[in-house]
Amino acid sequence: MSMCTAGRRGMTILFIVLLSQARAFSQLTADFTATPTSGCSPIVVQFADQSTGSPQQWKWDLGNGVISFLQNPSTTYFNAGTYNVKLIVQNSAGSDSIVKSQFITVYPNPVVDFSASDTSGCFPMPVQFSDQSVSQTGTIINYSWDFGDGDTSSLPNPPHTYISSGDFSVTLKVINSYGCIQTFSKTKYIKINRGVTAGFTNTNPPKCIAPVTVNFTNTSLGPGSLTYTWDFGDGTNSNEADPVHT
Numbered sequence: 368m369s370m371c372t373a374g375r376r377g378m379t380i381l382f383i384v385l386l387s388q389a390r391a392f393s394q395l396t397a398d399f400t401a402t403p404t405s406g407c408s409p410i411v412v413q414f415a416d417q418s419t420g421s422p423q424q425w426k427w428d429l430g431n432g433v434i435s436f437l438q439n440p441s442t443t444y445f446n447a448g449t450y451n452v453k454l455i456v457q458n459s460a461g462s463d464s465i466v467k468s469q470f471i472t473v474y475p476n477p478v479v480d481f482s483a484s485d486t487s488g489c490f491p492m493p494v495q496f497s498d499q500s501v502s503q504t505g506t507i508i509n510y511s512w513d514f515g516d517g518d519t520s521s522l523p524n525p526p527h528t529y530i531s532s533g534d535f536s537v538t539l540k541v542i543n544s545y546g547c548i549q550t551f552s553k554t555k556y557i558k559i560n561r562g563v564t565a566g567f568t569n570t571n572p573p574k575c576i577a578p579v580t581v582n583f584t585n586t587s588l589g590p591g592s593l594t595y596t597w598d599f600g601d602g603t604n605s606n607e608a609d610p611v612h613t
Contacts, residue, residue: 396418400414408476409443409473411441424436424457424458428452451467475547476549479541480500491529494528494529502543536554539551539552561589
């Protein structure tokens with residue numbers, strides 16, 4: 368074999384190797400990942416391009432109405448549901464695309480609500496609270512009550528007694544099995560008044576000789592309309608506000 372023939376064969380082999388490397392370099396394959404791929408609404412997702420073949424252009428359809436031309440975009444999903452994500456990559460040699468169906472899953476937050484057996488009265492006032500929350504996915508696994516007077520509870524349906532007057536806001540926070548958290552408050556939901564305080568004054572007779580007539584004056588305090596029951600200590604009584612008794 369002549370040196371010229373061997374040289375031509377070597378050049379041919381080198382050309383084939385370089386051509387195959389060039390084709391391999393320019394062959395596009397679209398691919399990507401994301402973090403996280405599931406979570407509770409709203410969820411912020413960071414996408415990472417993992418395409419091969421040295422792409423020079425990117426077009427993302429993130430499934431929530433957002434179109435991006437960044438290599439590694441991020442977006443926020445506000446509505447619960449599953450989302451398809453599409454990526455198109457391009458370079459001078461061509462383009463490639465990939466669609467990942469139901470790639471992003473957004474869980475709905477629980478809907479929190481509650482009721483109380485009584486919402487107004489005099490202290491001490493026992494109240495039975497009842498959870499009315501609903502979790503559309505999973506189950507509620509954690510409850511956190513704030514009764515507004517410094518006391519809390521982790522029971523689903525807690526009892527609580529208010530021992531002072533005031534207007535108390537009640538807050539309930541729940542967490543479901545997917546880790547979704549939701550809080551709901553009812554402002555000034557429980558109204559506890561000061562109750563009633565009984566009191567009276569009376570006239571003193573000039574002489575302690577029976578029969579004696581005494582005027583009683585009611586000094587009781589309390590909200591709303593008050594009723595009275597007097598016991599004069601001698602077997603008689605009255606329902607008047609300011610009775611006179613002999």
